[in-house]
Amino acid sequence: MTRHARTRTSNISTRVLATLGAALGFAVISADAEAGLLGGLLVGTTCVNIVTQGLSAATPTGLTGSLTTLPCSGIDPQFGPFSGSGDVSSFVDYGVMKTIGHTTSAGLMGFAQSSTGLGYSDLVTFDPVNSLLIGQSATVQAQIQLQALLIGGTEWSLDVTFGGAQETFSSFDFTDCSTPCTFDLTLGMTLGTSTQLLVNLMASDVAVLDGSSSFDLSQSVYWDGIQSVTVDGQPVAFTLTSVSKHNWVESSVPGSGPTPAPEPASVALLAMGLLGLGFSLRREVRR
Numbered sequence: 001m002t003r004h005a006r007t008r009t010s011n012i013s014t015r016v017l018a019t020l021g022a023a024l025g026f027a028v029i030s031a032d033a034e035a036g037l038l039g040g041l042l043v044g045t046t047c048v049n050i051v052t053q054g055l056s057a058a059t060p061t062g063l064t065g066s067l068t069t070l071p072c073s074g075i076d077p078q079f080g081p082f083s084g085s086g087d088v089s090s091f092v093d094y095g096v097m098k099t100i101g102h103t104t105s106a107g108l109m110g111f112a113q114s115s116t117g118l119g120y121s122d123l124v125t126f127d128p129v130n131s132l133l134i135g136q137s138a139t140v141q142a143q144i145q146l147q148a149l150l151i152g153g154t155e156w157s158l159d160v161t162f163g164g165a166q167e168t169f170s171s172f173d174f175t176d177c178s179t180p181c182t183f184d185l186t187l188g189m190t191l192g193t194s195t196q197l198l199v200n201l202m203a204s205d206v207a208v209l210d211g212s213s214s215f216d217l218s219q220s221v222y223w224d225g226i227q228s229v230t231v232d233g234q235p236v237a238f239t240l241t242s243v244s245k246h247n248w249v250e251s252s253v254p255g256s257g258p259t260p261a262p263e264p265a266s267v268a269l270l271a272m273g274l275l276g277l278g279f280s281l282r283r284e285v286r287r
Helices: 011-024 264-286
Strands: 036-045 051-055 063-068 072-076 080-093 096-106 111-128 137-146 149-151 153-162 165-170 181-190 195-208 211-217 222-231 238-242
Touching: 036 063, 036 080, 051 063, 137 153, 149 153, 153 181, 153 211, 165 181
Parallel strands: 080 111, 096 195
Antiparallel strands: 036 051, 036 111, 063 080, 072 080, 080 096, 096 111, 096 211, 111 195, 111 238, 137 181, 137 222, 149 211, 153 165, 153 195, 195 211
C-alpha cells in the first residue's frame, strides 16, 4: 500500500520534540548536523518526577536504550487511590528505527506517559556518470516504510528532510499502518553536490484514569531505497556516496535484498538431481 503525505504537520512533532528537548536537553538533528544518530526516551507518571534518558550520537553502529519508571501509587484526599507506570525502548541506525512504549494508569488521578524521539542524519552525493550533468537540478524518487500497532492514546510522526524540503507523515493522516505503509518521497537535489538527508521519528502514548496505552513500531521504520534519479523527467545514471557509508540506493526492509547466488555445492547437487531425473525418464521411455 502506497500513500502520499499531506502538507499539514502533525501536532505531535512540536509537542514531543519540545518535551524531549526540554526534558532531555537533547537537540533533534538539525540542518547544521552532518552525519550521526540520535535518540531520546521519556517516561512520566503522576507521583514520580519525569525520568529521562538520552542516547549519545555515534557512528556507524546503532544506538539502543530502554527506560522504565517504578510503578507509583498514592491516595488523593478528594479522588481516592491512583497509580501509573510506563516504559519505553528504542533502537536507531542508518535506515532503521524501532521503538516500543507502554503506559498504564488507574484511579481518577492516574496518569502515565512514555515518549521516544529518534533520528539519523547523513550527507549524500549523487555523482552523475555523465560529468556534463554536474550542477544540474535533479529529482530523487525514494520510499520509506512504517508499520505501527497502536492502542489507546497513541501518536506517531515521521519527518523526512532532504535538500531543505520536508515531507511529514503522521498517525493523524494515516490512521491504520498495522500492515506496512509505504510512503513515496519526491526529493530534490543538485547533482555532484553534497546534500543532507534527515529522518526523524517521534512516538508518544498516554494513559489516564483506568486505562492503558501502547505503541509498537518494532517492525519500523525502514528506508525502502531510492527508485530513480531524473533530470527533466529522464533517468540519470549515477553513483552515490555518503558520509556514513550507508548505501541509500538499497532497501533496508528485511528480505528485500537480492536473492543470494546458490553455493557451489548446492549447484552441484541440483545438477546431479536433474541428471538423475533425466536418466530415470529416459529409462521409462525405453520401457
